[in-house]
Amino acid sequence: MPRDGSATRERILTAAMTRFVEQGYDKTSLREIADDVGVTKAALYYHFRTKEDIVRSAMAGILDQVHAFGAWAAARPRTPKGDEELVDRLIAFADGEAGQAMRFVQANPTAMAAAQHDATVAQLIDVVSAITGEGASAEAGLRAVLTYAAVMITLVGDGESPLPFPGDPAERRAAARKVALELVAGIRRG
Numbered sequence: 001m002p003r004d005g006s007a008t009r010e011r012i013l014t015a016a017m018t019r020f021v022e023q024g025y026d027k028t029s030l031r032e033i034a035d036d037v038g039v040t041k042a043a044l045y046y047h048f049r050t051k052e053d054i055v056r057s058a059m060a061g062i063l064d065q066v067h068a069f070g071a072w073a074a075a076r077p078r079t080p081k082g083d084e085e086l087v088d089r090l091i092a093f094a095d096g097e098a099g100q101a102m103r104f105v106q107a108n109p110t111a112m113a114a115a116q117h118d119a120t121v122a123q124l125i126d127v128v129s130a131i132t133g134e135g136a137s138a139e140a141g142l143r144a145v146l147t148y149a150a151v152m153i154t155l156v157g158d159g160e161s162p163l164p165f166p167g168d169p170a171e172r173r174a175a176a177r178k179v180a181l182e183l184v185a186g187i188r189r190g
Contacts, residue, residue: 009047011037013061014097016054021103025051025111055104055111062101066127069093073130078188086131087147087180091173094151102152124148132187140187147183151176 015036019028030051034044048054069089076082093099102124129136131144154176167175 008037008039008043012039012044012047013054013058014100016051017058017097017100017104020051020055020111021100021107025055025104025108058097058101058104062098065093065096065098066124069098070126070130073127074133078133080185080188083181083184083188086184087151087177090148090151090180091177099152131184136187137190140190143183143187147180147187150179150183 012033016028016033019033019036023032028051030044030048031041033054034041037044048057072089073086076086094102128141128144128148131147132140136144154172
């Protein structure tokens with residue numbers, strides 16, 4: 001049965017970004033990515049000629065997701081229930097491809113071209129602004145950044161974080177949710 005080319009492309013993107021985060025961009029070869037996906041190097045070349053092409057494609061898809069999340073966050077109800085939905089969506093967002101891309105940026109800063117890195121930072125600023133709302137104070141801005149950080153840092157898998165977080169992934173997720181909700185509630189209370 002023939003494989004769907006777009007499914008193979010997505011599997012390549014996922015495997016490559018995982019390797020880049022775990023092993024480092026510079027230390028990962030296209031051969032390793034092909035082996036992880038179970039395709040030949042020639043098949044990988046059909047989809048991506050270079051590691052740079054893989055990163056460019058992955059980041060383009062992520063920026064669309066960041067835009068969508070930011071737009072939703074800006075329009076959400078500013079209520080306790082809206083806060084819960086915001087934090088839960090942020091956790092789901094960080095758990096997915098967007099979180100993997102952010103971890104890639106953190107783990108491989110030299111591999112990011114300036115324009116890609118600037119675009120990623122600009123999108124993060126959009127999300128933080130959407131969390132705070134219009135005319136936010138410096139404290140609200142800090143709370144929004146810390147909300148994002150609480151989710152991203154504690155969702156890093158076992159052994160990946162340079163910070164000593166106790167507990168298993170479920171305990172860290174619960175802690176991230178609790179802290180993020182406290183921070184977002186502080187923004188809403190002003």
